[in-house]
Amino acid sequence: MFEIKELPYDMNALEPYVSERTLSFHYGKHYPNYVNTLNKLIEGTEYADMPLEKIIRETSGKPTQQAIFNNAGQVWNHEFLWRSMSPLGGAPKGKLLDKITRQYGSYDEFKKQLKDAAVSQFGSGWAWVYEENDTIKIMKTSNADTPVAHGIIPLLTIDVWEHAYYLDYQNRRADHIENFLEHLANWPQVAE
Ligand code: MN
Secondary structure, eight states, rough: OOOOOOOOTTTTTTTTSOOHHHHIEEEEEEEIHHHHHHHHHHHTSTTTOOOOHHHHHHTTTTTGGGGHHHHHHHHHHHHHHHHBBTTTSSSSHHHHHHHHHHSSSSSSHHHHHHHHHHSSSSSEEEEEEEEEEEEEEEEEEEEEOOOOGGTOOEEEEESSSSGTOOOOOOTHHHHHHHHHHIIBBOHHHOOO
């Protein structure tokens, strides 16, 4: 049985960039629905006592287990998303900023590439930042797919499902991403 994890800040803490109304649906309705659905789907199956990451890896790419994969992926992705945002978020600092600047030329160029990935994800999905071989990389996934299914541990994610921003931004996904990166991105956590 998976439990609904606590939000690490108040429901209105990310205003005005993500409204209390958006989080009350996103954290309060969408996320628990994934948790509850996953619990129902795995009850009495071989997945019932598995850690979440293992369920994701074991059901990835198996058409008969698609529903379990989708809900497990969405539970993992959202729990990671809550920690990818912070009222104290913003641009990276210190060693991480040095690394990004060395690799991409500037933080603005890195931000542009991450924003492009998030905006160009067709339909629902996620944009991700991760580190591999001492290199900061960007990837995107569609629907419930998650880097965890591909053996990657991410550093940061942006949810680009419409439910993440539609009440505040309607069709303006790019504005949501810009505000996310300017004000909410939890780089201090990444640096840790
Ligand atoms: Mn979401």
